Amino acid sequence: MEITLSVILGFMIIGAIYALNAKDLLSALIACGIVGYGLVICFLLLKAPDLAIVQIVVETITLIIMVSVVLDSTRKELKEKAGTHMEGISKIYTRDVINIAAVIVFALFLLYFFTQAIDVLQPFGEHTTRMATAYIDGAAQKTGSANLVTGVLFDFRGYDTLGEATILFTAVIGVLTILRIKGKK
Amino acid sequence: MIVYLLCFILFLTGLYGVLTKRNIIKIVIGLSIMEFSIFLFLVLVGYIENGIAPIIKEGQQSPVFVDPLPQAMVLTAIVIGLATNAMLLAMAIKIYRKHKTFDVRKINSLKG
Amino acid sequence: MNGMTSIVKTVTRIVVGVIFIYGVYVITHGHLTPGGGFAGGAIVAGAFILLVLAFGSDVLKLKTKEEGSSVFESLAILLFLILALGGFILGTGIFLNNYFPKGIIGELISAGVIPLYNIAVGIEVAAALFTIFLALVIFKEESS
């Protein structure tokens, strides 16, 4: 189990690195989408079918929206953009190198600290529930929902879900606000 | 523990993208990758070896379910991520129409 | 916005109904099977987005659609809030209480308010995603 997951995660990391370094924005987006679909497989392996469904649909819609944003400029333009982007780097070469090096050192430091920190925690697959014990034992009788995730989502933690729906509402109003042609009368 | 480490490396990859890339779309991709890694991390935390998906079916004899709470949290977080992505993309297309570029360095109209 | 070729249109005509019904199924069976309001709502939104992508539409029609779907969205989330407030009025005086009888586990009409929440959230998510998509398309059409 752990090995399968590690292999998929390895591919996801490679996809992520490719997505961040691709010269063409469209292929970057598609690589990012592949990372997202890799996540779907992980969810299925980890016995989270609800998440897999949501993630696959949401990833598809995000990809459609992202591509429609990027296609704003034609593909040829994009390649040129990517080209100038690279030239831009060679102009202030040292500054960017210092920036990247600093970030990598910082990341390695964080990684080291993380490895040290998680030593004391339960290893993978040996999770003990505390708050969730009540969500599993007899939860079906309490909420009446056969799908425990839905039970948690809408009953025990319905308040979170209200907040979540509100966030989507906020985002819609925000998008409608930002995409006005004129801000002032 | 190796999965947690790989998951954290994915997180750091995204962080690296956000901090070093100068293209708006790349920054959005970096944020998405950070999101993905955290979703995966939460679900990994809730996984129990030989557990089954938390859905009650008839005829199960005292099953071991994986923890449903992180799954509910991730479901919430996915929708939140979608909302932030939508806002970022709306901003990106608006900026593109104003400046005709996705390059952050070329649209610097504010002073430090 | 222009539509696509006739092959795409024909396939879309066949597929859209199936996707839509599948989305509704996922929403209404959220308390029994994997899925629920969020997944189902996103699937329904996907069906609508597919329609707009395949057939295309002029800006005027898109605008009425956008207004309609944003009204739907506000109504649906208001419905959610009213259902959550139902506890104050009908039941125990507690916010977000599951105040309906729970029924038998595994049946379609069970789990108290949860299916109603699922439906409200499903409409909300579908309308929200469709509105965001339409807003982007309209903006691109209008500003070019």
Added chain:
Amino acid sequence: MANLVPLYIILPLGAAFLIPLIGRLWGIFSKTITSLVLLLLTGLCIAWLFAGDHEAIVYAVGGWKPVNNIPIGIHLVLDGFSAFMLIVINLITFLSAFYAITYMRKYTAENNFYALVCLMVAGMNGVVLTGDLFNLYVFLEIASIASYALVAFGVEKPELEASFKYQVLGGMASLIILLGVGLLYWTTGTLNIADIAQLLLSYSGNRIIIFIQLLFITGFGLKAAIVPFHAWLPDAHSSAPSPISSMLSGILIKAVGVYVLIRLLFNMFALSYEVALAITTLGVLSMVIGGILAIGQRDYKRLLAYSSISQVGYIVLGVGTGMLVLANNGANEIAALAILGGLFHLINHAVFKGLLFMTAGAVEHATGIRDLNMLGGLARKMPVTSATSFSGSMAISGIPPFSGFFSKLIIIIAAVQAQYYFVAFIAAVISIVTLAYFLKFQKRIFSSEEKTTIDYVREVPLFMQVPMVILALFCVFLSLLIIPDIRDIVLMPAVDVIVNAKNLINPGL
């Protein structure tokens, strides 16, 4: 009151959901309902504080009782500290919304503006009231997303760019916070703050706790714009419409940044010397760097934004000093004094920075100019704006009898009592620096010779004057908070909650 706690979320949310529906049919609806809701909520909270009974209220959403002493549902907690924050949030937002009625007339899509304001208030109220970590993240995101949209409300180049920067850094902060929440869930298996606090008392894995604290300090530090995480603030706060600037600077960075940091570090984690030292250092850094950067600004609102960083540094410094004293097992009284100073400065800063951004908005509304070098001699033409701005400037630079003097004095006295003389000295010096740049600013705009380019200027309409005058009066009358009787009602319950963190009630027990 116990049953009314959820109203702090329900009412603003209900208003926000109704505005897009009714607002398009009936133009005045959005403005009236926003103001009414906020006024009602402010009144409710003041009534609770003055009712005298400061027992914390724990409200179980959904009615879920703890099982085996483990809380399973989400709990809302209203204690002295959250009540204090609720008053500040709802009062300042009410005045800003009132001010916006005239100011926002020149913008399109006003309904969206009021809906977003309601959502932002709902988010902040939710953050302040919640007793659950993941729920805190959800409401934090509501407030943040609404503020991203509000910063970009003018949809011009600078607004969009500032908002994008804000959104990328804010999104990163949210994800870092979520990672911290996930790690805490992995460590303890629960999300309830009181329950986690209980578990951490007997927890041995020291490194993981430090790592989580590091993540939280980074995340909420980014939200609170503490130096070195302040890069987004000057852009975002100066580009937003003025009523929003006054809300962002006055309350948002405190509600989603400083408040949560204080609550988590004092009430959830066991205090440790290293963390306390880090917090104090960050406070001093913000105070100094924000103050120094503010001197050189030419843009009216950017100057105010940088001074926000500096003043938030004072708040963090006060609280950090208290934390240091407590972590060293020092006297509780000194810690309480330092924290009292921090909280006093928090409410003062909310009032005078809200006021100063409103006057900035008034000047911009009347002249259309924000460059300090191009403004001048407005005192005769805009007497009310000039007088209120004077009151705010004096309060922020700590001149007696204005309120800012007392809060800074308390912070400095506490630092001296705790024998951090160097810190006290820096705080005093930065106070003088603040006075210097606010005097310059006041002189440039209002009392220097008139510029010919701005002949046509008239005083702003009455609806904009009223909130400014109210806040200017607050700048003076908040000094009354040091009188023991009033202090015991408003500030001491909050200080009690922070200092006596061990008394935090556990809904599981």
